[in-house]
Amino acid sequence: MKAQVTFLGTGTSHGVPMIGCPCDTCHSTDPRDRRTRPSIYLDVEAGPKVLVDAGTDLRQQALAHHVSRVDAILFTHSHADHIMGLDDVRRFNVMQGGAIRAFADGPTCEDVRRTFQYIFTPADQKGGGVPEIVLTAIDGAFAIDGLSVVPVPVFHGRRPILGFRFGSFAYLTDCNRIPDESWPLLEGLDVLVLDALRHRPHPTHYSVAGALEVVARLEPSRAFFTHICHDLPHEATNAALPAGVELAYDGLRLDVEV
Ligand SMILES: [Zn+2]
Numbered sequence: 001m002k003a004q005v006t007f008l009g010t011g012t013s014h015g016v017p018m019i020g021c022p023c024d025t026c027h028s029t030d031p032r033d034r035r036t037r038p039s040i041y042l043d044v045e046a047g048p049k050v051l052v053d054a055g056t057d058l059r060q061q062a063l064a065h066h067v068s069r070v071d072a073i074l075f076t077h078s079h080a081d082h083i084m085g086l087d088d089v090r091r092f093n094v095m096q097g098g099a100i101r102a103f104a105d106g107p108t109c110e111d112v113r114r115t116f117q118y119i120f121t122p123a124d125q126k127g128g129g130v131p132e133i134v135l136t137a138i139d140g141a142f143a144i145d146g147l148s149v150v151p152v153p154v155f156h157g158r159r160p161i162l163g164f165r166f167g168s169f170a171y172l173t174d175c176n177r178i179p180d181e182s183w184p185l186l187e188g189l190d191v192l193v194l195d196a197l198r199h200r201p202h203p204t205h206y207s208v209a210g211a212l213e214v215v216a217r218l219e220p221s222r223a224f225f226t227h228i229c230h231d232l233p234h235e236a237t238n239a240a241l242p243a244g245v246e247l248a249y250d251g252l253r254l255d256v257e258v
Pocket residue numbers: 012013038079081082174227
């Protein structure tokens with residue numbers, strides 16, 4: 001199936017610009033240096049519209065990139081920059097007239113149920129409404145309306161989280177180690193999206209050098225880096241990357257085969 005990926009956000013948890021930061025990237029006039037919190041939107045042709053993570057900036061991202069339908073949400077993990085937009089899915093519930101399916105690993109399901117307890121506890125009064133979410137724990141590969149989803153376990157520091165593979169496309173945000181059993185799940189990719197926070201090493205994210213090692217081993221046709229902090233100005237960083245590897249930016253769209 002053909003699908004279009006939109007990078008809704010490509011920034012690290014603080015976003016870029018960072019509040020109160022005097023650096024050049026945070027004051028850049030290049031729109032590609034304005035990075036909201038990390039998320040992608042997968043629009044499968046004649047198929048489901050899937051959000052990977054529901055980050056802090058979801059509302060602004062949906063407005064900026066004309067997202068008007070969400071059939072399912074996949075959570076990579078429960079850090080705030082990946083879940084804090086969940087309340088905004090109320091609009092999709094209203095427009096679509098129903099609940100939205102959401103999928104996450106067991107610990108992330110628990111965190112989401114605790115963080116958003118009001119969603120999962122019947123309200124005594126409707127008020128502005130609460131999101132209608134049907135949250136299911138992921139246990140191996142599954143499908144959403146014909147879209148096959150392969151969860152790819154990766155390590156985000158000590159914490160095991162999930163990346164996702166859809167056909168020839170894989171999205172691995174927030175990671176700094178791929179365990180032995182996950183490498184075979186990432187063979188033969190056309191497009192790999194991978195965490196590359198900055199040049200300096202970090203305890204829970206790949207650096208640019210670390211991400212390039214992963215790309216060299218997996219040899220996807222194209223690779224795009226995301227979850228980028230203000231240490232990496234777009235133009236200069238991108239120009240120094242090897243052929244076939246690019247920094248993603250908010251609003252970037254890719255055609256992929258899922
Ligand atoms: Zn993150």
